[in-house]
Amino acid sequence: MTEKFDSVVVGAGPAGIAAAYTMAKAGLSVLVLEKGEKPGAKNMFGGIIFSHHTEKFAPEFWKTAPIERHVVEYQYWFLSKQSHVLLSHRNQKFNGRYNAFTVHRAKFDPWFARLAEDAGATIINRTTADDVLKENGKIVGVTTERGNVLADVVVAADGVNSMLAKQAGLREEIPETAAVLAVKEVIALPKQKIEDRFNLAPEEGIAALLVGFGPGMHAGFMYTNRDTLSLGVGFGMRDLDQSKQRPNDLFEQFKAHPSIAPLIKDGELKEYSAHLIPEGGYNYVSNVSAAGMLVAGDAAMLVNAINWEGTNLAMTSGRLAAETVIEAKKKHDFSERSLHTYRQLLENSFVLQDLKKYRDVPKFFEENPHFFTEYPETLNELFYMWHVVDDETKATHIKKMKDYAFKRRSKLGALKDAYHLWRLFS
Amino acid sequence: MSTQRTLSITDKLYRNRYKVDEESHLWIKDPKMCLKCPFDFACIRVCPTDVYKWEENKITITYDACVECGACRIACYDVGWTNPKGGYGISYKYG
Numbered sequence: 001m002t003e004k005f006d007s008v009v010v011g012a013g014p015a016g017i018a019a020a021y022t023m024a025k026a027g028l029s030v031l032v033l034e035k036g037e038k039p040g041a042k043n044m045f046g047g048i049i050f051s052h053h054t055e056k057f058a059p060e061f062w063k064t065a066p067i068e069r070h071v072v073e074y075q076y077w078f079l080s081k082q083s084h085v086l087l088s089h090r091n092q093k094f095n096g097r098y099n100a101f102t103v104h105r106a107k108f109d110p111w112f113a114r115l116a117e118d119a120g121a122t123i124i125n126r127t128t129a130d131d132v133l134k135e136n137g138k139i140v141g142v143t144t145e146r147g148n149v150l151a152d153v154v155v156a157a158d159g160v161n162s163m164l165a166k167q168a169g170l171r172e173e174i175p176e177t178a179a180v181l182a183v184k185e186v187i188a189l190p191k192q193k194i195e196d197r198f199n200l201a202p203e204e205g206i207a208a209l210l211v212g213f214g215p216g217m218h219a220g221f222m223y224t225n226r227d228t229l230s231l232g233v234g235f236g237m238r239d240l241d242q243s244k245q246r247p248n249d250l251f252e253q254f255k256a257h258p259s260i261a262p263l264i265k266d267g268e269l270k271e272y273s274a275h276l277i278p279e280g281g282y283n284y285v286s287n288v289s290a291a292g293m294l295v296a297g298d299a300a301m302l303v304n305a306i307n308w309e310g311t312n313l314a315m316t317s318g319r320l321a322a323e324t325v326i327e328a329k330k331k332h333d334f335s336e337r338s339l340h341t342y343r344q345l346l347e348n349s350f351v352l353q354d355l356k357k358y359r360d361v362p363k364f365f366e367e368n369p370h371f372f373t374e375y376p377e378t379l380n381e382l383f384y385m386w387h388v389v390d391d392e393t394k395a396t397h398i399k400k401m402k403d404y405a406f407k408r409r410s411k412l413g414a415l416k417d418a419y420h421l422w423r424l425f426s
Numbered sequence: 427m428s429t430q431r432t433l434s435i436t437d438k439l440y441r442n443r444y445k446v447d448e449e450s451h452l453w454i455k456d457p458k459m460c461l462k463c464p465f466d467f468a469c470i471r472v473c474p475t476d477v478y479k480w481e482e483n484k485i486t487i488t489y490d491a492c493v494e495c496g497a498c499r500i501a502c503y504d505v506g507w508t509n510p511k512g513g514y515g516i517s518y519k520y521g
Contacts, residue, residue, distance in 0.1 A: 035509055037445065041517045042494060105521030126513030145511060161496040163509060174500055181497045183474045185438070186520040228520070240472055241465075241501055247474045252432045271520045272438035274474040274495040 005031045007325050008142060008151035009121075010129040010164055012039035013109060014049075014311045015297025016157030017116045018318030019325075021057055024119035026326045031149060032113070032121055033142070035128040035158075040109025042159070044184060044273040045310060046221050046230060048100040048207055049108065053312040056319070057115055065111050067101040068225035069205025070094065073198075077210035077220070077259070080380035084210075084259040095204070102205050102223045102230070104186070129158065132167050132293065138334070139168060139292035152334050153325045154293045157318060160276045162299035170295055171286035176238040177366055178280025180305070182221075183247050184232030185255075187267035191227045197263055198224055209308065212376025213257065214250050215243045217369050221308075222263075228270060229263070231255070234277060239369070247274075279305040282352065282359035288343050291336040294321040302346075304354050306361060313351050320345040361424050368417070370409070378408045435476045439491050447514040450489035452477065452498070453506035460485050460504070468501035492516070 007023050009016045012034035024030045036042040048071060054061050062070070073090035113123055129142040132154065141150035142164065156164040165171040191202075198206050210220035216239025223230040233251050240247060255264060278284065278301035285302065288295045296302070297314035304313060324342040328334050346352045365371055385401045409417070454460060461483065469478040475491045478498065493516045499507040509515075 035512050037513045037517050040521055042515070044518060044521045106518040107520075109521075128509045128512045130509075161494070161499075161507075161509075173503075176500055179497075179500050181472065181474065181495060230520075237472070237497065237500055241468055244466070244471065246471060247497075248435050248438075248476075256432070269433065269438060269441055271441055271518065272435075272475075272493075273442070273516075273518060273521065274493045274497070276496045276500070 003031070004150040005029045006151065006329060007031075007153045007155055008033065008149050009155040009157060010142060011157035011159055011297075011299070012113045012123055012125075013043055013157060013159060013297060013314065014112065015299070015314035015318035016155065017109075017112050018057065018315040019155045019157060019296060019322040020116040020121040020123075021119050022319050022322030023325055024116060024121040026322075028326065028329060030116070030121040031151070032116065032123040033127045033129050033144060033149070034123060034125045036125065038110050038125050039113035039123070040106040043105040043109055044182070044275040045105060046182075046184075046207070046223055046232070046308065047102070047105075047311070048223065048308070049103050050100050050309070050312040051098045053315045057112070057315070062098060062101060066107040067103050069102050069200075069203055070098045071100045071102065071207045072200070072204045073206040075206055075208035077208060078376040078379050079210055079212040079257060079259065080377045082258055083380045083384065085376075085379050085383055100207065102207070102225050104225065104228075129164060132164055137291065139290060152292070153328065153339065155318070155321050155325070156293060156295045156299050157297050157314075158299050160278050160298040160301075162295065164293075165286055165295045165299050168290050168293050170288070170290055170293070174276070174278055174280065174284070174301070176241060177236075178278060178284045178301070178362070179237040180234040180277040180279045181237055181240060181247060181274065182232055182234045182277055183251050183274045184230055184272075185251075185269055186271040186273075187229045187231060187264050188227060188270050189229060189264075189267045194224050194227065194229065200224065207308070210260075211372050212380075213254050215239065215245070215373070217365060217372045218250070219372070220254055220260075229267065231260075231264060236366075238366075277305070277310070278303050279362060281305070281362045282355040285352065285355065288346065289336060289339040291339070292334050294324060294339060294342050296321045302351055302355070304358065306358050307354075316349060316351050317346060320349060320351075358424070364420060364424055368420075371417075374408055378405060435474075439475060442493070443517045443519055444490060445514050445517060446490040447510055450487055451508050451510040451515065452487050452489045452492060454485050454487070455504050455506045457484055465502050469498040469505055472497045472501045
């Protein structure tokens, strides 16, 4: 087949579908190529999707979309070897106005893709785009095993490993310091057990981040679905490499932690998955436009690791890419200069504003891993010392706590950390 | 299967759904480089699904276990990595 479309979108994830939907709505001819047997077949995340951004495509989508639970509580776990400190925020406002939903991507993505199809886009599954087609320095389409597809603009939404962005020269390989390897298990438990263990009403769910486990900058995540838990660990690739430990071994240690094990007890493993997350932030965002091509979502490394956000950045970048193509189509100008508007739209939106705000955060934590290792341990020990009862006076206890804390981290060091954190986020 | 006992990767992968191609989408670009690997066999170590093994002085690749995460490729530039042919490879039921 050699057919010509206004746009060919590579990848039927949130970024690609948002782009395809928006362009099809505006009357453009759109072809979406998906390498998996269906949308979502290759996709894995924590994780949650966000109501605000999903509603831009389908108001009150939770009435029809295959969602799992809406999040009513956000938990931050600080683990030590045999203890944890838990900071948690539950709010009934999340029952009145849904903020985020846990989903399984292999179920949610096909539903989302249907929106684009209903808007007039064509989706072809089981088709890998192998390379970009160039003509006079411009990208004019993609090659696939079934033939070439021509388009005025290629939207590369082919995920974190984007072959197209690299072939177009817009991106380098992700360095180890900017990549997180997420390994996850989907663990089945009866609905009632999940609700009992997490103190949830039907439909309600939690989202949790767990730090302080294992060597280096690793963070666990846990999400409640209808009758499964999504439990995983994000490994900083550089720390994982240097630790000389295997991801599955570290993951099994995490699952065996005395604070985690009871939560997954008697659960049945349903799926074991792994995926890279581009967490380098603003400094690693790829070039997003070339003559005849735009890059969106993970392919452009648009992930806000601080606020656990990704799918919303994907949907928004896909929509902004589409708006750029729609304008370019009006002028019939698909040059680099014309399509560069996309970068401006991203810079003006929360997508790059947020990443820019946090631009120094990834490097800071990389250079200060004690936030993930020593601090959680210190915090646990201090809580223990505060609560343990014996014959010593409270004055002695408090002195011991101070001595312990400042032995772990000097007063100056702690003061510096507080100052740097303040600077990073203000 | 209870998750209380430690599961091996083989136990885990048994739960996944794959459509296996006859050809590998992974390869070693220069097998000679592996003989004096400068990365302490990072491909073997970082892979979450045990795709890589060192057998008889070369890296062997069990590509049918691959979940296409890309970790090996980031850890070592000698790893050749491409997408499986359309419809092949891992096919998540949950994701």
